[in-house]
Amino acid sequence: MATGHEQRVAWQLDGLLAGGAGAGLADGQLLERFATAEGPAAELAFAAIVERHGAMVLRVCEAVAGNRHDAEDAFQATFLVLARKGRSLWVADSIGPWLHQVALRTARGARVATARRRRHEDALATRTEAAGGGADGEDADHRELARILHEEIGRLPDHYRVPVVLCDLEGQTQEQAARHAGLPLGTVKSRLRRGRERLRLRLIGRGISPSAGAALHAIPPGLDRPLPDALIRSTTAAALRAASLRTLAGTSAGLLAQGVISAMSRSNWWKAGAAFFVAATVSGAGLAAGRAASGPAAASAQRPGGGGEARVQPKPPAEVAVLPAVPVHFRVNVSGRGQVAVANPAKVAADVDSPLAVVSLQPEGTRVKKGDVVVELDSSALRDQFNNQEVATRTAEAAHQNARTAREVAEVALEEYTGGIYPQDRAAAFGEIKLAEGRLSSTHARLDRVQQARQKLRGIMARKDHEVTAGDIVAELDLDERVDQVGQDELRGKMGLEVAQDKLNRLEKHTRPATIKALQGEIEKARSNERVKEAAFRLEKEKQARLAAKLRNCKLLAPLDGYVSYATHAAGPWPEKGRIVGPRQHVFTVVDVSGPMEVAARLLEPTIHRVTEGQKVDIHVDALPEKRFAGTVTRVPNGPDETRTAPGKHVYTTMIRIEGTDESLRPGMTAEVDVLVADHPNALVVPHAAVIGRDTPYRLAVKQPDGRVEIREVILGDADESRVEVKVGLKPGEQVVLQPASLLGETEAGQGGR
Structure with missing residues (x-):
């Protein structure tokens, strides 16, 4: 049975919903109401955000901070950061991925602060027991695995991290995640699958076996675990106080939040995280105007993109997800996967006249010096x-x-x-x-x-x-x-x-x-x-x-200092004693990791024409998730690689030189490359799903200040797999409808044309 306070909160929340902020309101709409409204309306809007995402944030804080007390401080600090930075965020539907990043940082800060404090205290065991509640070994292992999982999710690229957070941490369906991110369902499915695969490889790279990785995915997300009402109230009150007083001092959570905000001022990671699913929210007044709009269409307006008439939708739905036209730095990448290799490998072949058996060999990856015996063949x-x-x-x-x-x-x-x-x-x-x-x-x-x-x-x-x-x-x-x-x-x-x-x-x-x-x-x-x-x-x-x-x-020597990398043959496992080596057969390569390395990237046919020598490349090596490598395209093939195929597409093996040296790189490591093929500063971009039509003339649904929607022809420019640049027909500040099919119907919209 609900308490009196809970009944009052429920009644007030019902009143809020009745006023236009129902349970289906997007996070951006609730955040805008918190930023613009006052009194109970702001409090209830922020409380709705806390209640919606608090379970996920608390799980992250508990996993990373290490104990309940620090986790609750980090939990409050996360939402304090949101209260202070909310006015500078543009969120279309879900702020969950952004909160996940902030929660990771605040929980890490709490963990570091506690460790620093305990180093200066004598009663370490007593303080640990008091803070940690005496968790047993199994629970500690569980927390450690969960901490590693959240850290690796936080290190994923934004386009992979967002669907993983939405689906795997917040329990949304793939359809919901696609709607919230403003992406086609197929794109979300593909990115979710690739994000999970990259996450699995990173967990293996940190010494967690695939079975342990499966156990991590099997950890109950706790979506059905209700947040304590007291925690929601105290967090909401602290957020309102921080927003009104413009200070975070006085509490440990405030100190944590101040540290994260200071880090934000030195970096743009928090903006980049939000920009992935960037959009402005539809204000409550706009929605009300949209619901109230009726009657014939407004007078025809001249298209900004040229001749022709713009069409106005007289009765848009009550709730329409929109995207503000904000100039951004639009970088277009061509992505692919490949393997790390030595730019100038020192290959060693068996210079013999007849087949000979291997009698001894150095293990794979052994560090050798020039002249060392790597493989010895039978010379009897x-x-x-x-x-x-x-x-x-x-x-x-x-x-x-x-x-x-x-x-x-x-x-x-x-x-x-x-x-x-x-x-x-x-x-x-x-x-x-x-x-x-x-x-x-x-x-x-x-x-x-x-x-x-x-x-x-x-x-x-x-x-x-x-x-x-x-x-x-x-x-x-x-x-x-x-x-x-x-x-x-x-x-x-x-x-x-x-x-x-x-x-x-x-x-x-x-x-x-x-x-x-x-x-x-x-x-x-x-x-x-x-x-x-x-x-x-x-x-x-x-x-x-x-x-x-x-x-x-019969003694195959190392031609230079480096690491041994054996050749791969279809005849069986390699290397091994007793294997027969034929005349002039490639046996091994000595890799000088201090020398230049490259990636043989497999780029697909639809985009290979945009790749040229000299372009800059961002390289992500799966086995080294904590590192980022820069590279340059050194060779683009004239024709497809007949030995490699992709379903319905040709594959072009493109060579990319890795800049600098890093001895942690090894030949054969898999990597993902992003070739920067175009760079457009101050571009207006929209998701492909917002474009109406599969061919010219392309159109956009632009929401007017009075709530009506104008169907407007536009001229499009460059595009990547998820977004397209609007060259003519859209002005900064205008709001683009993300799902125009809901207004026009699938047949007329033909959306996703780009």
Whole structure:
């Protein structure tokens, strides 16, 4: 049974709803009423916001702050920040994602402040028990997992975080989330799926197994857990007091809120978070005027975009979600996914002639230095061949040495003959000739003497007065005999001289040339044999050198300092011992993570024409969610990648160089890239769902100050997957209807044409 206060609050809330702020009012409408109204109307509007989103905010604060007391301080601080910043926020339908970010920051601040305070206190255990209520180990683990989950949700990009907060934390259906975000249902479904997948990868990156991640998703969101009425009242009262007094001092929650607001003044994160689902709210007066409008359409108005007449809807629905035309910095991105790779990889292949088995290898990711052995192949058969070849090489070397010695001996024999034997034989021949000539000359002199003696004897015997005696006859006969004997000696002398001269002549004309030719032939024969043996020896040496190189190639070395990354093959798991490595097969790559890295991004056909070399890229690596990397497009392919396909679309593998170095990057890490293809400052943008028509002329439904809706032709400009720029036909401050189909019907609206 309700208490008296609850009955009064319910009665006042009913009165508020009856006045035009029913339960279906958007957060922006309630926030505007809080900012513009006074008294009970402002209080009840803010209380409605607290009651609508308080359960989600309190769960975040409890998970991150660590204890109930700090969680309630962070809870109040979150809504104090909303009270102070509410006038500068434009929220179409749900402020839940923005509150989730603020709650994360305030709860972190409470947690840090408590930890800092406890470090200066002695009774740590007592204070922990008093603050934490003595939660058991299982509950502490549950809180830690929940804290990690909320932190990782807070780190998601806005286009993923919003549907995750709306659907998974606030319990909205995907249709409701699409309506609140002003996006097509298919876009919300796709972003929710991708956001959950990115969240799963980030949880794994923080050491939480997939089963633990599933347990986190299974944690009851507590949507049905009612907020304590006292907490709603105290939070609303504090917000009103902070808004009226313009101060946050006096409470711990106020100090937390002041810290977050100070951080906001130094950063634009809070504006970016709200700008994702940016829109102005429809005021209560405008709604009342819309409900009261009746009668024929207003007079035709000239289109701001050019000729033609604007059409005015006379009776718009009582509640129409609108978007204020506010100039924004409109960046158009082409997104895709890819893998991190080394810009200049040092690939190592097996330089072998035949398949060999792996006998040892370094583990994947091992840090190696240049020259370290990474993989060793089986070299036993090559070792046997090398040993046999070593014997053959030594035998060939010995044969070559013998042939060289034989050639040297032949050359020495020729030198010995020409420089020793031949001169000696020639000198001997000349000596014999001289001796023969001397003997012959002596014989001639003796013959002359004998003949003179015989002639003198005959002269004496021929005288008349000389009586020939027997002695004279004997003397004459003796001289005759001596003349004959000397004559024979002369003949022998002449023959000896001729023999000596003939010997010299044979030596010069026959013996010497023949001997030299014979010795030269032996030399040539020895040289030819030496060349043959040398060639055989060289061949055996080359065989041995090749086998030695093959033995060395069985040890695959790191070509530089870096990390080992093994190649992927379809034959089976890689690497592993016993795997057969074929000739020139790529085995591994040594990655120098201190060098340049790149992303091979898969961009799809509809948008690849907008990507050019030199464009800036924002890179999100799934395994490193806390880091952001900048990059530059370095190569855009001329044609699609035939090895990669997407349903109904061609894939273009585009190379993006990552700026700077980061040793936490590893090849193979998956990443999402956003290529900045256009940058439009001060652009008026609307969601695709707000555009009427699938082709020109495009139109917008613009809500007038009197509550009626004008259907106006516009000229559109650039667009991304969710928003489109309005070039002509819309002015700043005008309010665009987000769902014109509710006014015109699906057939006439044809919305989503862009």
